[in-house]
Amino acid sequence: MRPIRLHSRLAKRSRRGFRGFPAATVAYYGPDDTKATRAVVTIVPAKDAEPVHQAVFSSDAVDVREDPFTGDKVVAFVEKHEALSVVVAQEILGCPHEEGVDFPAGGTCPSCPFWAERDRWATAKERLGTARGELLTRAIADVRAEQAREESAERGSSEENPGSGTA
Numbered sequence: 001m002r003p004i005r006l007h008s009r010l011a012k013r014s015r016r017g018f019r020g021f022p023a024a025t026v027a028y029y030g031p032d033d034t035k036a037t038r039a040v041v042t043i044v045p046a047k048d049a050e051p052v053h054q055a056v057f058s059s060d061a062v063d064v065r066e067d068p069f070t071g072d073k074v075v076a077f078v079e080k081h082e083a084l085s086v087v088v089a090q091e092i093l094g095c096p097h098e099e100g101v102d103f104p105a106g107g108t109c110p111s112c113p114f115w116a117e118r119d120r121w122a123t124a125k126e127r128l129g130t131a132r133g134e135l136l137t138r139a140i141a142d143v144r145a146e147q148a149r150e151e152s153a154e155r156g157s158s159e160e161n162p163g164s165g166t167a
Contacts, residue, residue: 006088007071013078013086021046024083026074028065029096032114038096039064041074043081053081058096 006014010026012120022045028036037060055077057070060071078086095112103109108116 005066007068007075009075010071010086012076013075014088015085016087018087020084021049022081022083023085023087024078024081026086026088028089028092029094030092031096031112033085033092035063036065036092037063039070039074041077043078043083053077058112 014026022043025042025044027040027042029038029040030036035113037058039057041055041057042051044051055073057064057073059067059070062070095110095115096107097103097111099105099107099109102111
């Protein structure tokens with residue numbers, strides 16, 4: 001499977017990481033996990049605030065993650081709302097149809113059987129577990145390095161002042 005090529009400006013902004021609020025989130029939805037037919041961009045103005053702006057960009061003809069026209073519209077929306085941070089979902093999060101609008105609430109989408117019995121968060125949970133493991137490993141390494149520096153400093157100061165100073 002070839003890697004997805006996001007719009008260059010969108011990819012660059014998302015690689016910068018969190019830079020503060022307002023923040024933009026970009027989520028992709030599709031009939032299966034290979035083609036995104038809908039992008040939903042949400043603007044969150046501050047920590048613990050409800051989203052204030054949302055835009056939906058759809059196309060049945062192309063994968064919206066790679067479509068330059070859709071990418072331009074997403075970037076324009078993000079810039080219009082002066083988002084400092086941009087978070088882009090790495091995978092397709094689910095069916096592009098709205099429960100209660102396109103199909104009955106509580107049911108499964110008849111147009112997207114792929115998502116019927118699937119845990120759409122499985123990949124994200126796996127990545128989160130891996131990230132937690134990496135963070136824990138780094139934290140342990142930092143603590144051990146600090147302990148080694150402290151021990152080295154203690155040994156260094158005891159060697160400089162070996163005792164009473166009698167010769």
